Amino acid sequence: MLTVRYETWGLQPGDLVLDAGAGFGRHAFETARRGARVVALDYADDEVRGTRNTFAAMVEAGEIAPERYVAVLRGDATALPFDDGVFDRVVTSEVLEHIQDDVSAVAELVRVLKPGGVLAVTVPSWFPEKINWMLSDEYHAPKSLGGHVRIYSATELRAKLATAGLDVFASHHAHALHSPYWWLKCAVGPRNEDHWAVKRYRRFLEWDIVNQPPWVRTLEHALDPALGKSVVFYGRKA
Helix, strand or coil: CCCCCHHHHCCCCCCEEEEECCCCCHHHHHHHHCCCEEEEEECCHHHHHHHHHHHHHHHHCCCCCHHHEEEEEECCCCCCCCCCCCEEEEEEECCHHHCCCHHHHHHHHHHCEEEEEEEEEEEECHHHHHHHHHHCHHHECCCCCCCECCCCCHHHHHHHHHHCCEEEEEEEEECCCHHHHHHHHHHHCCCCCCCHHHHHHHHHHHHHHHHCCHHHHHHHHHHHHHHCCEEEEEEEEC
């Protein structure tokens, strides 16, 4: 499930890309498939190991050329272990809402980006996220260890990106059909994976991801501006 629109991000074959907070690698893998060279970084050791193993399997299977897999490493987004102006493109997806010092993280992401390079940032949208927080204290910090520490408004995130030196040139919402899933989970308890309604809705989402039926895509695109679970911003470094 991809949140970033690659045509808006402007990815080119051969680009050197940082996926900061890569998780289990959904954007990192797609970026490599499209011909870029990828460095994936995450703070969680298990996710680093999982992403590293998947990249190795992709190379072994011939799905990507070996040079597209540059590195997978553990690191902190507020203190990136890279020189200034290294990467052609940077993506951070559903990460900043977990970081207390998000201003430092944004500054670091911009620092390692080349002049003219583009940063793609995704965070939870204000309206769906607000409902999640209202439904359950266990969804967010401090009760949820490692949970979300803030709810972004689009204005706040755009201002923080601009202050860090980016020209924010595009934005959109995504994953409207995932918002009701999280509202449902929060209503019954975020950790209650066995509730019948949660299981049924999850099966629908998994079916949609695998099959990509056109009518569902059309419905979700129509709902995204109002109900999109994520908001995405694209900013170019001067």
